[in-house]
Amino acid sequence: MKGYLPVTLAAATCLSMLTALYMVFVYVPTEVDQGIVQRIFYFHLPCAWVTFLAFGMVAIAGGLYLWLGHKIWDDLGYAAAELGMLFCTLVLVTGSIWAKPIWGIWWTWDSRLTTTFILWLIYGGYLLLRSFADDTEEIARFAAVLGIVGVVDVPIIIISVRLWRTIHPAVLLTRQGEHGLEDPRMVATLLVSLGAFTIMFVWLLWVRLATLRLRSRVATLRRDLAVLEAGAHL
Amino acid sequence: MEHLGYLFVAYSSIFVLIGLYVIFIGRRQVRLEREVGRLETALHDVEQAAGVPQPPAEDL
Numbered sequence: 096m097k098g099y100l101p102v103t104l105a106a107a108t109c110l111s112m113l114t115a116l117y118m119v120f121v122y123v124p125t126e127v128d129q130g131i132v133q134r135i136f137y138f139h140l141p142c143a144w145v146t147f148l149a150f151g152m153v154a155i156a157g158g159l160y161l162w163l164g165h166k167i168w169d170d171l172g173y174a175a176a177e178l179g180m181l182f183c184t185l186v187l188v189t190g191s192i193w194a195k196p197i198w199g200i201w202w203t204w205d206s207r208l209t210t211t212f213i214l215w216l217i218y219g220g221y222l223l224l225r226s227f228a229d230d231t232e233e234i235a236r237f238a239a240v241l242g243i244v245g246v247v248d249v250p251i252i253i254i255s256v257r258l259w260r261t262i263h264p265a266v267l268l269t270r271q272g273e274h275g276l277e278d279p280r281m282v283a284t285l286l287v288s289l290g291a292f293t294i295m296f297v298w299l300l301w302v303r304l305a306t307l308r309l310r311s312r313v314a315t316l317r318r319d320l321a322v323l324e325a326g327a328h329l
Numbered sequence: 330m331e332h333l334g335y336l337f338v339a340y341s342s343i344f345v346l347i348g349l350y351v352i353f354i355g356r357r358q359v360r361l362e363r364e365v366g367r368l369e370t371a372l373h374d375v376e377q378a379a380g381v382p383q384p385p386a387e388d389l
Contacts, residue, residue: 130332132332135336137345138339185342185347188339188346189342189343190343193339196367228352246339295347299351302351303354306358309358309365312361313364316372319372320372326379
């Protein structure tokens with residue numbers, strides 16, 4: 096069972112990704128105003144969804160670690176933060192590539208772009224803390240608090256297009272409360288992409304957690320070996 | 330087919346970055362598995378040399 100689940104998740108990721116790619120490049124109609132480049136949206140938005148999912152998980156795992164103190168919650172938070180950072184980077188990169196032909200610029204300090212960049216900086220700080228500090232309980236607690244505080248930015252990103260003047264489109268629900276996608280095939284393609292990215296996130300999280308468990312095992316074995324060797328020299 | 334290049338670069342960047350991350354995790358996992366094997370062998374040897382009672386063979 097232990098080796099079976101990641102293989103199943105990897106296979107499900109490949110299958111769902113291929114389906115999503117087929118729908119994006121063959122099935123879905125080309126958007127009238129933006130043309131073919133609008134198809135970036137079908138992977139850009141799922142990247143954002145996985146970013147929010149991952150950082151939400153960091154906050155929940157951080158809360159559970161502070162409450163219960165179990166190492167597994169700390170490991171879950173660390174793994175989710177790393178994945179959230181990966182997908183947040185992809186959101187910024189794909190958004191920038193999409194912006195150039197549509198807005199004529201690679202980057203602007205628009206409310207949604209700026210708040211997303213702040214999220215990237217917050218969790219970049221989280222990962223720097225985990226990378227350069229020792230793997231102690233104190234650092235794990237600091238990281239848990241940072242993970243909880245950082246997630247406050249997520250709802251701000253979501254409502255930023257309604258709170259401030261922005262050039263970023265409100266795709267799923269417009270300011271007037273209307274549906275942002277005009278064709279049902281666009282909705283279907285977006286849903287399949289969201290599913291594919293969610294499965295991929297679960298798979299990557301599982302693999303990353305396995306690596307963190309191995310790291311803990313190495314630390315335990317090193318400690319045991321040092322104790323035994325010290326005893327043998329006495 | 331205007332802006333096809335942007336579309337290509339956007340999708341390529343997604344798969345390249347995720348692919349690099351998967352390779353990074355995979356290599357790290359292999360290295361840690363080797364390290365666990367090496368440490369378990371070393372621990373076993375030290376325990377034997379120190380005369381620590383070993384668990385029955387079926388428990389290993």
